[in-house]
Amino acid sequence: MATVAVEVVYRGVFQKSLAKEICRGIVFAARKEGRIGTAFGRYGDSPERNGIPAKQYAVVADGEEELEASLSQYEPAEVDVTIALDDTLCKGVESWAWYGLQPVNKLVKENGTLIVTSVQSPEDLVRSIHRNGVPYNLAILRGQPSFSGLWVYRDDHTDVRVLGALSKSCPQLFSLASVEETVKEQWRSDLKVASARRAYERLMTRLVEPGEGNPEEAYSYHLLPWQEMREGVVVPAVPKGNGFRGGDKGFEPARNPHFKKFATRSMRPVVNFDTCAKCSLCWLHCPDGCFDITPEGLYDANINACCGCGICEEVCPVKGAITMVNEALFTENGSQYELWKAQGKEGYQTWVGEKVTAQKGFGQWSHGYHHKGQYETELALASKEAQ
Amino acid sequence: MTTLPALGGIQVERDELISGSEAIARACVLADVDVITAYPIRPYDTVMQYVARLIANGELDCEFIVADSEHSQFEMVKHASAVGARVFVGSSGVGWFYAFEAITVTAGLRLPVVAMVGNRALDDPGAFGVEHNDALAVRDLGWLLTWVDTAQEALDTALIAWRVAEDPRVFLPCAISADGAFLTHSQQIVKVPGKKLVQQFIPPYNRGNLVLHPDNPITIAPQVNEDWLMEIRKQTDEAMRRAKGVLAEAYQEFGDIFGRRRDPFIEEYETDDAELVLVGMGTLAMPVKVAVRKLREQGQKVGFIRVKWFRPFPTQELQQSLSRFKAVGVVDRDFSMGSPSYGGVLFNEIRSALYPLPQRPAVVGFIAGLGGREIRVPDVSNMIDMTRKTVEEGRTDQQTHWIGVRE
Ligand code: SF4
Ligand code: SF4
Numbered sequence: 001m002a003t004v005a006v007e008v009v010y011r012g013v014f015q016k017s018l019a020k021e022i023c024r025g026i027v028f029a030a031r032k033e034g035r036i037g038t039a040f041g042r043y044g045d046s047p048e049r050n051g052i053p054a055k056q057y058a059v060v061a062d063g064e065e066e067l068e069a070s071l072s073q074y075e076p077a078e079v080d081v082t083i084a085l086d087d088t089l090c091k092g093v094e095s096w097a098w099y100g101l102q103p104v105n106k107l108v109k110e111n112g113t114l115i116v117t118s119v120q121s122p123e124d125l126v127r128s129i130h131r132n133g134v135p136y137n138l139a140i141l142r143g144q145p146s147f148s149g150l151w152v153y154r155d156d157h158t159d160v161r162v163l164g165a166l167s168k169s170c171p172q173l174f175s176l177a178s179v180e181e182t183v184k185e186q187w188r189s190d191l192k193v194a195s196a197r198r199a200y201e202r203l204m205t206r207l208v209e210p211g212e213g214n215p216e217e218a219y220s221y222h223l224l225p226w227q228e229m230r231e232g233v234v235v236p237a238v239p240k241g242n243g244f245r246g247g248d249k250g251f252e253p254a255r256n257p258h259f260k261k262f263a264t265r266s267m268r269p270v271v272n273f274d275t276c277a278k279c280s281l282c283w284l285h286c287p288d289g290c291f292d293i294t295p296e297g298l299y300d301a302n303i304n305a306c307c308g309c310g311i312c313e314e315v316c317p318v319k320g321a322i323t324m325v326n327e328a329l330f331t332e333n334g335s336q337y338e339l340w341k342a343q344g345k346e347g348y349q350t351w352v353g354e355k356v357t358a359q360k361g362f363g364q365w366s367h368g369y370h371h372k373g374q375y376e377t378e379l380a381l382a383s384k385e386a387q
Numbered sequence: 388m389t390t391l392p393a394l395g396g397i398q399v400e401r402d403e404l405i406s407g408s409e410a411i412a413r414a415c416v417l418a419d420v421d422v423i424t425a426y427p428i429r430p431y432d433t434v435m436q437y438v439a440r441l442i443a444n445g446e447l448d449c450e451f452i453v454a455d456s457e458h459s460q461f462e463m464v465k466h467a468s469a470v471g472a473r474v475f476v477g478s479s480g481v482g483w484f485y486a487f488e489a490i491t492v493t494a495g496l497r498l499p500v501v502a503m504v505g506n507r508a509l510d511d512p513g514a515f516g517v518e519h520n521d522a523l524a525v526r527d528l529g530w531l532l533t534w535v536d537t538a539q540e541a542l543d544t545a546l547i548a549w550r551v552a553e554d555p556r557v558f559l560p561c562a563i564s565a566d567g568a569f570l571t572h573s574q575q576i577v578k579v580p581g582k583k584l585v586q587q588f589i590p591p592y593n594r595g596n597l598v599l600h601p602d603n604p605i606t607i608a609p610q611v612n613e614d615w616l617m618e619i620r621k622q623t624d625e626a627m628r629r630a631k632g633v634l635a636e637a638y639q640e641f642g643d644i645f646g647r648r649r650d651p652f653i654e655e656y657e658t659d660d661a662e663l664v665l666v667g668m669g670t671l672a673m674p675v676k677v678a679v680r681k682l683r684e685q686g687q688k689v690g691f692i693r694v695k696w697f698r699p700f701p702t703q704e705l706q707q708s709l710s711r712f713k714a715v716g717v718v719d720r721d722f723s724m725g726s727p728s729y730g731g732v733l734f735n736e737i738r739s740a741l742y743p744l745p746q747r748p749a750v751v752g753f754i755a756g757l758g759g760r761e762i763r764v765p766d767v768s769n770m771i772d773m774t775r776k777t778v779e780e781g782r783t784d785q786q787t788h789w790i791g792v793r794e
Contacts, residue, residue: 024574027404031576038575039404043515043568043759047429065680072569072673073761225794233512 003061004173005076007107009093010085012048014147018085019056021159026058028186032178035060036067042074045095051308052264053093078109081170083162086145086266087118088327090128092218094263100220101263103130110134113169117141117158120328122206131213139205141165152375157195164196165203176200250295255305262333265308267324269301270355273340275321282312282322300337325359399581407570408433410538410577411503414545416441417585421472422450424460428482429515430505430567457482461489468498469599469607473592476500480507483521493560494529496608499552500560507567508758515567516759519721522564523732529623531561531630532698534668538575541565543647546585547637553592557630568759569670580645588644631699652701654693661690663774667718668694671762678767689771702740709741714749716774720756728752730787749777752787766790
């Protein structure tokens, strides 16, 4: 065995501990087979922001010398397995700084595996994952993506289930027996050992051919050579926006054309323009200034700029005027106001209704804790599911 | 994952999966540090997070003070050290610079403060990645200064640091430099020794009649002007000279007690039959060693030398070692704008150390990996090629080359 590299792509803060536990588990399980390993987070991702895509890695090798090459890199050049802990990351990984949008499978090597925790169908997932150029396996670990808060860890067995799945997808890394032993030692729970085994047994895998997937080219930045950069650490500011439109009624603020945010969210607001009371609270509270004011005085969330925090839904006084909906239910980032105008009231209401109904299938908000006792209730449910 | 049982009282060696930062925090437990002060800045903050966790877990018993700034942070340990407390402190990048007034006097007053510098570029412009200019800023002041390249070495060196800094023949502060990200944030398996052995290795800190205490009435740091200052500087100079021998002793005994033997000042890698070598500090060693192995497979006689202690500078060791080669490429993860040959700090120090030799190798300077840019294996091969060319072309090009800069 040469080195085996595993990448864990996750939502910043909400899944940080989960990713760390998985990477440590990989190193411990590999040790059972006499191999050494290292676990590290991609440095530029930290300090993490809520929901921002982030990465951690585990690299395993037969000896110190093989491992050495991996120890001075932020991320490996290629990986045997990528694990996406939230399926909405299949749309791409856009972290802080000038990385651009990285396809979630960018580092997966030929015939490697992308493991996704999801309740979506493989076909739906393949549609949103960028084309890779080489064949790879898509493995689905069935279940709701596991989110927790900064200080709480949702012990819903996703950690050990991923390890069980890994031993199936990547037998050269370690066997199921090593995973079971590790889980027993590190987590001290027979129930978790059973969860790991069940994940191994039930993992669904499908080959993805090079031509399959999202044909779009993920956006990237052209970085200038030093001679062409402005001196004095000067970069162009955000250019002036469209400002007022349609007389003095609507207002469209300027936005940074370089840093889009659509990969940073797992949910987006759906605005019902027909019930909106035009109170402007969403516009006032949105931390990212996402709302464009239309000539009618409506508030249109700019989906390229929205980070999916859900504050607009929280503050909206009209029930159902804003609903946060799972990102998996969308394939584009167009303006909802334009859709409303194009489709008319009836068509738009049908569209909103579809999204809101489909969201119910996803249960809770995908991340964070919003009331006292929620963690305990969800934990009980999750443990039941795991059994 | 369940937390590990408290290690404070455990006497046997055990393995832990920890980062370089965590290894240094773990060393604080082993050395039974009395006072730790903190102020957050990346990547050093990972050490303070771990220290806080060790205290919360009941594994570490110390005064832990989160200060209002780096300046206060370093002042506090300076004073604690004067009253006889074993101390630990640390920072990164401009945080370290903000504390500089305190840092300067700590060496002048001969206080054995042990600090960790998580190497980080000096902002602005903001960058979290490694550059060695932060720690290097103490190079003229009387601080012992070392670079480590693995989490294991970080833990071991921290133990050595307290022992040597607090040795009455030395009484100098010591900075342990760890490359941001590659060392501070990577977890590896580390052998954590039992506490009993560590106590055997590090005697209690005893300032003798220099301790600030009501029973020992003294004044520290009066105004001295030109009447005293030069002699005081000379004392610090002598302490730095003595530190060399005390370090060698400490490494010897460290090997005897813990079984991990290392050369104190430089690490030589594949140099026996080498014709040319690269020299550098910190985690640079990893891609260089990989490249050296690859090139050796192709029959190239190349090696690597890692400088571990920068202060005291291993002058004799490097003179002896480097005079065996035709050419030496020095890789600096720092800059020294306007210096001789526009070279890096290590480059110019090495060139100066070699000057008295009758047989001097050609010395070529490289500046690479600034702001945390990765130094990759092909970059290393490139530097080795350029170093070789210098010899082949009659040593005309003993200059500085920037590697990995976008042009
Ligand atoms: S979810 Fe709402 S409040 Fe949050 S960024 Fe998006 S539009 Fe703004
Ligand atoms: S908060 Fe709700 S009601 Fe008020 S403007 Fe926004 S969408 Fe309309």
